[in-house]
Amino acid sequence: MNTEKKDSTKSKFFDRYFDNDTAVENESETGILNSKVEVESNGVYNEISVTKTPSVISSGTVIQGNLNADNDIEVYGQVIGNIVSTGVVKVDGGSITGDIKANKILVKRSVIQGNLDSESMIDVVDDTQVTGMISGLDIVLNCQCKGNIYAGERLRLLESSIVKGDIQTKTIKIEEGSRVEGKLKMIK
Numbered sequence: 646m647n648t649e650k651k652d653s654t655k656s657k658f659f660d661r662y663f664d665n666d667t668a669v670e671n672e673s674e675t676g677i678l679n680s681k682v683e684v685e686s687n688g689v690y691n692e693i694s695v696t697k698t699p700s701v702i703s704s705g706t707v708i709q710g711n712l713n714a715d716n717d718i719e720v721y722g723q724v725i726g727n728i729v730s731t732g733v734v735k736v737d738g739g740s741i742t743g744d745i746k747a748n749k750i751l752v753k754r755s756v757i758q759g760n761l762d763s764e765s766m767i768d769v770v771d772d773t774q775v776t777g778m779i780s781g782l783d784i785v786l787n788c789q790c791k792g793n794i795y796a797g798e799r800l801r802l803l804e805s806s807i808v809k810g811d812i813q814t815k816t817i818k819i820e821e822g823s824r825v826e827g828k829l830k831m832i833k
Contacts, residue, residue: 697715697716697717697732698716699716699717699718699719699732699733699735700712700714700716700717700718700719701718701719701721702718702719702720702721702722702723702724702739703721703722704721704722704738704739705722706721706722706723707722707723707724707725708722708723708724708725708726709725709726710725710726711726711727711728711729711743712724712726712727712728712729712730713729713730714729714730714731714732715730715731715732716730716731716732717730717732717733717734717735718730718732718733718734718735718747719735719736719737720734720735720736720737720739720741720755721737721738721739722739722740723739723740723741723742724739724740724741724742724743725742725743726742726743727743727744727745727746727759728741728743728744728745728746728747729746729747730746730747730748731747731748732747732748732749733747733748733749733750733751734747734749734750734751735751735752736750736751736752736753736755736757737752737753737754737755738753738754738755739755739756740755740756740757741755741756741757741758741759742758742759743758743759744759744760744761744762744777745757745759745760745761745762746762746763747762747763747764748763748764748765749763749765749766749767750763750766750767750768750769750781751767751768752767752768752769752770752773752775752788753768753769753770753771753772753773754771754772754773755773755774756773756774757769757773757774757775757776757777758776758777759776759777760777760778760779760780760792761775761777761778761779761780761781762778762780762781763780763781763782764781764782765781765782765783766781766782766783766784767779767781767783767784767785768784768785769784769785769786769787769788769790770785770786770787770788770803771787771788772788773788773789774788774789774790775788775789775790775791775792776791776792777791777792778792778793778794778795778810779792779793779794779795780794780795781795781796781797782796782797782798782799783796783797783798783799784796784799784800784801784814785801785803786800786801786802786803786806786808787802787803787804787805787806788805788806788807789806789807790806790807790808790809790810791809791810792809792810793810793811793812793813793827794808794810794811794812794813794814795812795813795814796812796813796814796815796817797814797815798814798815798816799814799815799816799817799818800812800814800816800817800818801817801818801820802817802818802819802820802823802825803820803823804820804821804822804823805822805823806819806820806823806824806825807823807824808823808824808825808826808827809826809827810826810827811827811828811829811830812825812827812828812829812830813829813830813831813832814829814831814832815831815832815833817829817831
């Protein structure tokens, strides 16, 4: 990619998302930003994470082994191994045999045989089956779950939830139609 085109692409990106002075670090030769951007706002520098291109496991693909990433991961196929990401892990119509640990976890129409562990949010919906523990700050479930759940802040069980395991949370909302077989412990 020639320098003029790269500068034009970078300029359009910054014009769209930032109207302040910016400093860029570690731009790859492809022109995709792969690090961080510092933005000056009223004399204070704030570090902002730039969204990186997600790694995609397409439908029909089988990965045997652990995945570790600093970017988002989207799984439409099958992974036999653990997934660790500093970003978002999205599983849509996929199958995971292993644990998932990420900043945010979004799962729908999938089968998970392993633990889900998030620093913030977990959403598991739309005809998903989870066999394993679920641990996060803010959790929304509308699935079948066989395993204990720990929600550091909030747990919301939507109308089609079936939970077979113990629950610990600060606050809980259980919609009509959901079922829980296990103990509930409210934490401070």
